[in-house]
Amino acid sequence: MISKISIRSILVVLLFAVLGCGRTGQQEAAAEADLQAGFQVLETSCFSCHSPDDQAAMGIAPSLAAIKAAYGGKATSPEQFRNHLAAFLLSPSPETSRMPEAIAQYGLMPKMSLSEEEVAAVAAYLYFTPLEKRDWYAQHFATEQERFHASEQELPQLEQGLHLAMATKAVLGKNLLQAIQAGGPEHAVDFCSTRALVLTDSMGRELHAGIRRVSDRNRNPANAVNAAELAYIQDTRSRMEQGEKPLGQVQQHGDSVTGFYPIVMDALCLQCHGSRETDISPSTWNTIQARYPEDRAFGFALGELRGIWVVDMKR
Ligand code: HEC
């Protein structure tokens, strides 16, 4: 797996290094590996909020074509395009934004857990794919899916599980943002309490895996941890305290594999899981208390480990 990721990142670097000087057959091949990785990240983690169809924007976030234009599109160099995108994606904030009007309209995007390689692959895909062309979606999207989709099976299980968790996160995040946009955080508590578990389950069924979100400081008693999950959480927390980046882990038992992946607090989460004094409004607090009298899922700071994804897969 390590070799696969590092080969990919070398390809990315190569791709960006040579583009200024024209393209040869070899560079086209490098681009293909990257386009594939980029499309796969977009498909699992971005399309649910950012429509690949510019004519059918979803009203929850800007279309990918609008983002591409705001980030300079073909008017900028591939390196600059990637750098600007990386600045925002690795740390979404008004400071790294190039679309302040989108933040005002939709609220800040939740942070997605992407590696630098994944960001570079997304940048390459957006830069080199003419998805802003009027008929691109109608004429090319299905072909792109066929061309890039199938190879998921080849990924190591640690990455497969991460993709499953990210796909679920993207769908949950989309619904959460919609609920907040529609009626503020108190209303969104309703969404979380009636829909979060159902949506997580149904994503699992759709993706043929068992997917859960659990925490040692849980809100819903149904999301409590078992011993193996707690051990992973404690280990990950102490690594994060040492300044290490939290990493996923797989454990094998019989013919199944379980993946654990960190869930880290971002700005969107504070209004329901942050400090009671400064982040959670009194009305949101009351709504949460009424539903979850034994709530332990508040008082988290930005960047702290909130809980984990648990993904059960067949070997
Ligand atoms: C849960 C919904 C959601 C998901 C999933 C999502 N985004 Fe966003 N994104 C938004 C919203 C809302 C905005 C507009 C507000 C903003 O700019 O922060 C946005 C804005 C952006 C911007 C422009 C940011 C700026 O302000 O300059 C980029 C770039 C972007 N998204 C890329 C991505 C990529 C790449 C992915 C997948 C890895 C992704 N997004 C996944 C909701 C989402």
Ligand code: HEC
């Ligand atoms: C609008 C309020 C709200 C926001 C915003 C919110 N949550 Fe939650 N969260 C809840 C509620 C309510 C539950 C309980 C859901 C249930 O009953 O299944 C929950 C449950 C969870 C759980 C499952 C474990 C547990 O404690 O029951 C995790 C993990 C979690 N949230 C993480 C996050 C993260 C990460 C974010 C930011 C991306 C976030 N939440 C944003 C309200 C919210």
